[in-house]
Structure formats: structure tokens, C-alpha cells
Amino acid sequence: MSSVSLTNPSNEAFADIKEEISAEEAADPTRRKLGVLFWICVGWIILVALAATFASLLPLPNPNLGNYNSVQNAGPGWGHILGTDDLYRDIFSRLIYGARVSLVVGFGGALIGLVVGGIPAMISAYRRGRIDTALNTGSYVVLAFPAIVAVIAIVSFWGKSMFKITLVIGLFAAPLIFRVVRASTLSYATRDFVLAAKALGASDTRILTREILPNIMPTIVSFGLIAVATIVVLEGSLAFLGLSVPPPTPSWGNMLNEGSSLLSGAKGQTNPWLVIFPASAMFLLLISLNVVADKLRAYFDVSEIKL
């Protein structure tokens, strides 16, 4: 503005500038674009989720029964579009049914982690005091223990159902989520607007849900999605060790496990597709989750809206 008055332009020029500024503001006051990549990734996650949910309605061959009229360990082609494994089973069908395990364990585990870790984290960070110190120390203790070892130990004793695996992984994700949610709650709990809300007579519940939660929501959503991605990998690792859902139920991890023995041709046969397809499926799901997490964080950040 000052440079405008210094150069002393005509009033018309000034009016033009003003018009330009207000037009720019009117066109795009609050919305930032999420971008094409975001929508491709969201689309992919939804597609995988829908396919996994309605797998039994799709015209797919039984994932656990081999088609002995087809070729063993076939590559992609007609009939079996992604080929078959060494038990003559359809890889495409197994991939889709396998997505069920990854998605249920991934999203379910993250949800359990958010409920068990996130809600106490908000209350504890807002209230502070001894309980907060105790929970905080407790979360350090649990985090110091390698989660995968603990999960392996528990799962091998307790059983390998999908529900049990989800629960155990969710509980081990909780301390990490606790730390992240606690840290971001802390940074808002002492802000002036929280004190201002208190001075207006808002209850603690109201302050937590209306003042603090909307502010930490971007963090929760993006970290939650990254937790989903991490848990999908963890389930894959368990399955690779034969500690996830028992065969013949397909999961991407145990497909990798089964396929790995056919990579080198030690059995006289090689079928790299057995590894390539589940690995690609996992890769695409993970990168989609990460992109969505990152874009959402930027999008939700209202405080970054330009004036």
C-alpha cells in the first residue's frame, strides 16, 4: 500500500488494484485444492475397500480352491488375469480376499489405538497432574519394548484369528498414538483461546471437544492414516512369518511368504508374479494412505488460510 501512495498513481490505477485483490479473494477465500493425486489415491483406497467388502458377490473363483484344469504357476493371462499359484489358485481372487485382512487389521488396529491411546491422551494432557505423568511414563515403557516381538509372542500363544491380531496390534499402537495426541493437545491446552473459552464458562468436555479437538484433528487424521499404513506392514511381516491368519485364508503377507519359495526356482519352478502382485498391492495401498494423510493435513490447516 505504501509503495502505491509513494508513486502517487491515478485513482483509477488504485481502484484497479483494489478490484484485483478483492476478485482474487472472492474466487478462493477458504478452499485450497486437494489435487488430482489426492483423488486418485482416495479412489484407489475406496476401490480396494469396496472390492474386499463385496468380494463374495464378484464373479471371482474361490480363492482357496485350485482350478486343476488350468496351468500351475501361470503368469498373467486370459482365464486367470493375474495368473495362478502352485496350488492352481487364482492370484487375483486371492489378492482381493487378502485385502480384507490388511484393511481390517490396518483400520481396525488404528481405530483401537486411537480410542485406547488418543482419548486418554487428550484428557491427560489437558488435566496434567500425576495421572498424566504416570501415563506418560507408561507409554515410554511400552514403546521401549519392540512391538513386533511382543505381538509375535502374544499371537503365538493366544491364537491367530483376525480379531485377536487386530486387538493386539491396536493395543501396541496405542502408546505411540497416545504420545502424538498428548503432544499436540499440550500445545493447544495452554493457548489463550482455551483460557478464553474457560473464562466464558465452557465445561472441560466442551473445551476438549470444541476448542482442542478441531485443532488437533489434522494431526489425528494424518497420523491415524500413517498408523494404518504401518499396521498393514506389520500384519504383512507377521503373515510372512506365518503368524497372521492361518492358511488357506489369503492375506497379502502370507501370499508373499508362499511366493518367496518360488522366487529362486529351488523347487525347480519359478513364479515371480506370486511376489510381484501382493507386493505391488501393498505398495499402492501404502503410498495412497501416505499421500492422503499428507494432503489432508495441509487441507485441514485452516490457520494457514491466507488473508
Add this chain to the structure above:
Amino acid sequence: MSGRRLLDVEDLHVSFATSRGSLRAVQGVSLSLDQGKTLGIVGESGSGKTVLSRAIMGLLPRASTTQTGSVRYNGTEILNAPNNELRKLWSTHIAMVFQDPMTSLNPVQRIGNQITEPLKIHLKLSKGEAKETALSLLMQVGIPSPVERYEAYPAQLSGGMRQRVMIAIALACAPRLLMADEPTTGLDVTVQAQILDLLSQLQHEREMAMILVTHDLGVVATRTDEIIVMYAGNVVERAPTNVLFKSMAMPYTEALLKSTPRIADPSHTRLTAIEGRPPDLLNPPSGCPFSPRCPYAQEKCHLEKPPLVEAAPGHSYACWYPLTASNPAATPDPVSA
């Protein structure tokens, strides 16, 4: 002083537990405020004025502070009252305008939500009624096109506009007492006067009592009935506004006034600053807390702490060698010399 007594503070002490010991932020402050009147609390940063105003409202964290004395609102003791008791007073009886409009609004809530929230909680207004009230409040505090601003986020408003919104929120439930804690510190000088005039105008319209906390004597000069000057957690001078400016007794008050730039000064006049820093409240000096920085300080000042005495009706000060008395020490003015 006429009108009903609204607020009575007696011998209020506030101390914080810190790792280096107890920090005595407010040391025995007494004040009172009648309905519809304005009290100014003046002091530099760290003098305890914000802590005092928050202690009166009961907003200090309970775990780390010790508060003793008495704060009576309308005759009811509210110091150390439980939060659910205070919640009945907050916003409907006592409300506060905070110092920094940039941080005192929730960045992710629309302006409208933030104004209607207390209306819905305390006055049990319906959504429609609350919106109507909120729009008229936004209008009263001078926000242009309130319908559009109602939907805006705080980041889309300027500092002055945000402070107006803060005032609208504080006034939403028609409080009897408004605490304004440095309401204009975060704002441009040009906007400051507007905001202060707005506060005074709304105060008169609503016959509301107001406590105006500031470091600027110029701000309180024309807008208050009584002024309390604080230094290092103590009240060092207390007087009706016109008396204070006519015959200030405490050298600190004089120093505060001298450190305000004046329009009448010739250009390039060097602004007088108060030498030194406020004392360490963890380790307060013996004697008068202002003595290390006081140009008139005598030996007695360094040794004995002067009590707050009422020298004239309504005018009390804590000083061994006040400026008004025929005081040989005060005659040479070392600042202008």
C-alpha cells in the same frame, strides 16, 4: 463513589510454586469496584496486573498457585471457589477481554460459532435466536458486513476486527463486570483509541463495571474513575483518576507517566525510560521494591518497605518520600537536569 458495591478484593496474595521457590506475584492487594464504574490497573510488564485480574476471575491454574485473601463478587466469596461455581458467574456476570486478539480466538472455529457458543450454553438460546443476537452484537462492536464475518475464520480478520469480535464474545451474555486485560496492546495505535472508545461507549450503554488493565497511563487517564498503580506485585499508589494526575505521590507513577511519549514534545525529544529492570519476585529486595530504580531513593527506602497509607481521602500510596509533600529529596529533578 455511588452505586452498589460489585467487587471487593481484600488483601489478595497470589504465589506460584516454581523450581526456584515461591514466586509472590501479587502481595496483599485490596481494591473495590462499584457498579458502572471503571477501575484502571496500571503497571509495567511483570508487575502482577495480569495475574491479579486472572486471580479475581479465578482463572489461574489451581495446582501450582496459592491464593489467599478475599475476593467478593456481589457479597459472595469467589476466591478458590470450585470451577463449577465459577462457571455460573463467568460470561453472565464477569467476562474478560484478553490481551492478544491474534491468539485468543480459536483458529479453526468460525466467528459465528464462537459468539453463539456462550449464548447457547448460558442463556439457552435456540440456534436462530443465538445467530440473531450474535449479528446484532457484531453490529454493536462496529464490524462491517456482520453477515459475512459471521461465517469467517479468525485468520481472515485483521487484528482490530478480531479484538472487536473478542469484545462481542465477552459482552454476549451481558456481564455486570468486564475485565479488559491490555485490550489494545496487540493493536496499531490508530485502532487502539477506537477499541477503547468502543469499550467505554458499550460500558455506559450497559451500565457495566470495568477493570481496565494496562501499562499505559494515557489509556486510563480519561476512561477510568479510579486508578491503582502496581509495582512488583504491590499496590504502590491508589487514587481517583483526577486526584492521581493532579497530585501523584509515588515516584514510580511519575516515572510511568514520563515514559509515555507526548504529542506536545518537540520532535527528536528523547523518551525517558525507567532505568533498570523490575525486581526479581523470587528474591525481592528488602525495603521499597522500587528503591533500586528510584531517582529520589534515600537510605531508608533501601532498608524498610513503606506501607500503603491513605494520605488523603481515597488517595493512598506506599512511599517514604512522596512527591507531593514538601520533600527536599524530590525537588531536584534528575531526569530533566
